[in-house]
Amino acid sequence: xxxxxxxxxxxxxxxxxxxxxxxxxxxxxxxxxxxxxxxxxxxxxxxxxxxxxxxxxxxxxxxxxxxxxxxxxxxxxxxxxxxxxxxxxxxxxxxxxxxxxxxxxxxxxxxxxxxxxxxxxxxxxxxxxxxxxxxxxxxxxxxxxxxxxxxxxxxxxxxxxxxxxxxxxxxxxxxxxxxxxxxxxxxxxxxxxxxxxxxxxxxxxxxxxxxxxxxxxxxxxxxxxxxxxxxxxxxxxxxxxxxxxxxxxxxxxxxx
Amino acid sequence: xxxxxxxxxxxxxxxxxxxxxxxxxxxxxxxxxxxxxxxxxxxxxxxxxxxxxxxxxxxxxxxxxxxxxxxxxxxxxxxxxxxxxxxxxxxxxxxxxxxxxxxxxxxxxxxxxxxxxxxxxxxxxxxxxxxxxxxxxxxxxxxxxxxxxxxxxxxxxxxxxxxxxxxxxxxxxxxxxxxxxxxxxxxxxxxxxxxxxxxxxxxxxxxxxxxxxxx
Numbered sequence: 001x002x003x004x005x006x007x008x009x010x011x012x013x014x015x016x017x018x019x020x021x022x023x024x025x026x027x028x029x030x031x032x033x034x035x036x037x038x039x040x041x042x043x044x045x046x047x048x049x050x051x052x053x054x055x056x057x058x059x060x061x062x063x064x065x066x067x068x069x070x071x072x073x074x075x076x077x078x079x080x081x082x083x084x085x086x087x088x089x090x091x092x093x094x095x096x097x098x099x100x101x102x103x104x105x106x107x108x109x110x111x112x113x114x115x116x117x118x119x120x121x122x123x124x125x126x127x128x129x130x131x132x133x134x135x136x137x138x139x140x141x142x143x144x145x146x147x148x149x150x151x152x153x154x155x156x157x158x159x160x161x162x163x164x165x166x167x168x169x170x171x172x173x174x175x176x177x178x179x180x181x182x183x184x185x186x187x188x189x190x191x192x193x194x195x196x197x198x199x200x201x202x203x204x205x206x207x208x209x210x211x212x213x214x215x216x217x218x219x220x221x222x223x224x225x226x227x228x229x230x231x232x233x234x235x236x237x238x239x240x241x242x243x244x245x246x247x248x249x250x251x252x253x254x255x256x
Numbered sequence: 257x258x259x260x261x262x263x264x265x266x267x268x269x270x271x272x273x274x275x276x277x278x279x280x281x282x283x284x285x286x287x288x289x290x291x292x293x294x295x296x297x298x299x300x301x302x303x304x305x306x307x308x309x310x311x312x313x314x315x316x317x318x319x320x321x322x323x324x325x326x327x328x329x330x331x332x333x334x335x336x337x338x339x340x341x342x343x344x345x346x347x348x349x350x351x352x353x354x355x356x357x358x359x360x361x362x363x364x365x366x367x368x369x370x371x372x373x374x375x376x377x378x379x380x381x382x383x384x385x386x387x388x389x390x391x392x393x394x395x396x397x398x399x400x401x402x403x404x405x406x407x408x409x410x411x412x413x414x415x416x417x418x419x420x421x422x423x424x425x426x427x428x429x430x431x432x433x434x435x436x437x438x439x440x441x442x443x444x445x446x447x448x449x450x451x452x453x454x455x456x457x458x459x460x461x462x463x464x465x466x467x468x469x470x471x
Contacts, residue, residue: 119354143288147297151346154301155308155357162305184449187326191457195334196464198302202294209290 005124011053016122016131017138018232023118025239030114032246034253036103039110046117059120066116071109078105128152133226142220146209158198165193292339299335299343300350303327304357322359325417326450328379329409332387333458336469341384348376374424378417386412386454391469394462401462405455413447 006012011019026046030039050056084100091097132145169189170176176186209215288296306327332340351358352365358376367373389408397404418440425436462468 115354143293147293147300147346148350150294150297151300151304151350152355154298155304158298158301158305159308162309180449184453187453188456188460191330191453192460194302195330195457195461198298199295199334199461199465199468202298203291205294206289206291209294214290 003124004127005055005058007054007125009053009125011049011121011125014235015226015228015232016126016134017228018235019122019126021236022239023122025243026118027115028243029246030111032250034250036106036110039107039114043110043114043117046114046121050117050121053121053125055121055124058124059117062120063113063116067109067113070112074105074108075102078102078108129224130226133222133224134228136220136222137226137228142214146214150205158194161197162190162194165190288339295335296339296343296346299327299331299340300346303331303344303347304350307357307359323450324359325379325413325447326454328383328417329386329412329451329454330457332383332385332412333390333405333409333454334461334468335387336391337384337387340387341380344383345380348379351376369428371425371429373428375417375421377424378420381420382412382416385416390458394469402455402459405458406451409451409454410448413451417447418444
């Protein structure tokens with residue numbers, strides 16, 4: 001589900017670190033801006049970027065799945081129960097939608113929508129290998145990046161394996177329903193092969209890694225190139241400057 | 257199974273020559289090799305996979321019953337304290353960083369403000385405690401290993417997970433100690449069952465890979 005979509009847009013070609021920095025700055029700005037219009041503009045900008053990368057439809061579908069319950073919850077809670085200064089936006093029978101609550105709901109919703117959309121855009125437009133290499137180029141230990149990316153890739157694999165083992169044991173007559181005792185025994189008959197398989201798999205992977213010189217010290221080269229262009233540097237610094245500006249502005253308004 | 261053969265135990269001479277070459281290697285007495293790292297990754301993934309199995313929402317505070325705690329205990333029992341805590345720590349860190357791998361597909365720093373915060377932060381410590389106790393048990397005891405592993409898991413859950421979980425609910429939900437204890441106590445029977453499973457699986461796994469904790 002959360003998989004890289006190949007493409008050749010500007011976004012795909014950017015250095016993964018640039019994308020992380022910009023996404024982080026956008027998310028933090030969304031939380032710093034006091035009014036719902038600021039986050040709305042940021043959200044539109046994120047979606048425009050998604051459109052440029054050709055990922056708009058996919059991101060909207062995935063974000064909708066996550067956000068729809070939040071949307072309803074926030075609007076019911078804030079819109080109907082937060083009166084604020086008592087200005088009504090809409091009144092239908094006994095139900096009143098308050099202006100203040102409605103605006104607050106919009107603010108909360110846009111902030112969370114920015115997080116979801118920016119993260120999705122980053123994940124869908126970044127090849128995991130590029131992320132690993134970009135981090136390694138920055139001096140992050142290859143061991144750490146390996147563990148991070150490997151555990152992400154193993155998770156769906158583990159789920160499939162658990163399902164397969166359960167079905168295999170059921171085909172041999174395992175009963176997963178019934179008394180507590182039965183269920184505990186059933187879980188054990190599923191867990192043992194799952195863990196033994198995982199341990200053997202870990203060992204196989206370790207051998208494959210060592211055969212490629214994983215533990216070797218010294219400089220490394222990579223088959224894939226992840227360039228850090230001037231565009232990347234400019235974008236990173238611009239994002240940080242804008243973020244610093246927003247922070248300073250908020251501190252000043254807060255002090256006044 | 258070359259899970260931890262001689263090559264994992266560098267002689268002191270090897271260690272002293274290797275140390276100056278790796279300035280940013282771990283400062284502990286040995287650094288993890290590819291096998292250890294693969295094991296950590298696999299068990300972090302296992303924990304995530306278990307946490308995502310649909311949960312039974314139990315308890316007034318909305319903390320779900322999942323196989324997550326089973327995976328935490330198993331990781332400790334199978335990998336020992338260091339690697340176990342690293343695997344669970346990796347899982348918790350990845351979840352807090354925003355990946356939807358906590359129970360109910362939640363994730364992100366917002367979880368820290370929710371009812372499950374105490375439990376999540378307790379997991380790496382619990383894996384370390386259960387791992388340390390079971391390492392001692394596997395190495396020293398020839399008999400009653402099942403019982404000892406169960407006690408190791410029970411220590412992890414009763415001494416670490418439940419107190420920190422209760423503290424988390426008291427802080428985040430403004431519950432008084434009694435109410436938090438009542439909200440927590442419903443998980444105890446399930447936890448005992450999960451600890452029994454973890455101990456049984458742990459005994460089988462250590463029988464199959466006798467040198468897993470040999471380091």
